[in-house]
Amino acid sequence: MSISEDFYGIPESDPGLYASRNIDAIARRWDSKAAQWDSDLDNTSCHLNVGDAYGGFIELGRLLVLDRQKLCSKGSLVDLGCGTGAVLAEFSAHFDNSIGIDISQDMLNVAESKNIRDAQWHLEDVFEGDWSGRRHAAVLSRGILLSHYGEDLARLLIAQ
Numbered sequence: 001m002s003i004s005e006d007f008y009g010i011p012e013s014d015p016g017l018y019a020s021r022n023i024d025a026i027a028r029r030w031d032s033k034a035a036q037w038d039s040d041l042d043n044t045s046c047h048l049n050v051g052d053a054y055g056g057f058i059e060l061g062r063l064l065v066l067d068r069q070k071l072c073s074k075g076s077l078v079d080l081g082c083g084t085g086a087v088l089a090e091f092s093a094h095f096d097n098s099i100g101i102d103i104s105q106d107m108l109n110v111a112e113s114k115n116i117r118d119a120q121w122h123l124e125d126v127f128e129g130d131w132s133g134r135r136h137a138a139v140l141s142r143g144i145l146l147s148h149y150g151e152d153l154a155r156l157l158i159a160q
Contacts, residue, residue: 027103030102030107032106034083034104034106034109035106038110072095073095074096075096075138076095076096078138079139079141080131080140081101082101082108083104083110084107085100085112085116087140089116092119093117098120099119099120099136100122101124126141
């Protein structure tokens with residue numbers, strides 16, 4: 001049984017699903033994980049925390065934000081693939097406002113319930129949304145670029 005089946009009762013994701021950008025199928029996959037996502041992040045034995053990956057990401061982000069506090073405090077933070085808003089909850093106080101973008105309505109419902117200060121939530125594909133047409137102080141993404149879409153699509157998104 002795979003990690004995904006152990007934790008969520010669904011098979012491992014098919015890389016072709018992300019390569020094809022089948023947004024509806026991807027959204028259904030993440031909707032199925034929303035209810036237990038935050039508790040999984042808190043579980044030290046969860047695959048999401050191998051090598052303290054989540055804690056390491058948060059600490060690195062905190063150092064970068066503190067180093068650029070003047071810039072950050074006057075602008076917006078965008079979290080691509082924000083899921084349940086865990087990253088925005090960690091960093092939103094350092095920014096004028098925050099924007100969470102995800103394709104899973106169930107994930108966004110959990111995020112909205114956290115009442116994160118000055119946060120907006122957008123249900124959209126990170127490649128199709130209008131977020132990239134505006135200037136932001138910072139754009140974060142914990143995981144969706146390389147692990148979900150691969151290097152070529154990640155480069156395309158960064159270029160936007």
